[in-house]
Amino acid sequence: MNQDQLKRAVAEAAAAYIAPKLESDTIVGVGTGSTANLFIDCLAELKGKFDGTVASSEASAERLKAHGIPVYDLNAVDDVLVYVDGADETDAHLALIKGGGAALTREKIVAAVAQEFVCIADESKWVPVLGNFPLPVEVIPMARSHVARELVKLGGDPVYRQGVVTDNGNAILDVHNLQIRTPIALEEQINNIVGVVTNGLFAARNADVLLLGGANGVETIRAGEGRK
Incomplete structure (x- = not known):
């Protein structure tokens, strides 16, 4: 099929x-x-x-x-x-x-x-380890650059999803190059960044x-x- x-x-x-x-x-x-x-x-x-x-x-x-x-x-x-x-x-x-x-x-x-x-x-x-698919992070628009800098500190490579506005009026950053071996911990860590609405880890x-x-x-x- x-x-x-x-x-x-x-x-x-x-x-x-x-x-x-x-x-x-x-x-x-x-x-x-x-x-x-x-x-x-x-x-x-x-x-x-x-x-x-x-x-x-x-x-x-x-x-x-x-x-x-x-x-x-x-x-x-x-x-x-x-x-x-x-x-x-x-x-x-x-x-x-x-x-x-x-x-x-x-x-x-x-x-x-x-x-x-x-x-x-x-x-x-x-997949054996999450992260090959870029991790989406929904952010308040004014916090986009701040959140991106914080995601870089976590080892990710955030890319602004151009032209996309969520149903909530927010922006999306897609975080590349993560190997997510502790998804629950990373989900919490990203959600604690000021300006993040939530991230796409469902752990x-x-x-x-x-x-x-x-x-x-x-x-x-x-x-x-x-x-x-």
Whole structure:
């Protein structure tokens, strides 16, 4: 299967995974990006079996609404049963790098609220050590240069993502040349830099389940268990 087919396979697997959990009052968290878009299309087939969704970006919200799926403000819901989203990288502990689509802050918020975080990815995203994919950092615009200097001190090579403004009105720095062997510690360290909104390490709140698409189909990998 090519990469598009793998993405479709994991999106379908995610819909099948959550289907038995859905009830009339269920709220589903939905991520952002090409794989999440395919999941939204699959979720449309389950419309009517759950209450609605919360979305991690304006783009995802529009796609959900186009399918006739209700989208709620996160402040208006009491509970999110499950959050389904893709990743740019994942390690064996299901710590992730996310934010290639510049939606990392809202993604991190929805993931924090959700009872269960299901990551969907193709096998190319599985890495022994995070950091080959540049780590996105969302920053308050006036702090961009200050944050960049601090990231250099951490051994990174930050690059301003030209022409990109997040849904929150902020800038993105993509940090190259990191080998992230202690992702929880680095996530906290970067978040403590004044001017950082958040960074794309999802390690303190990692995925609970990874649906990983490969040549032999879709593997279900749970945090703490590793690949069989």
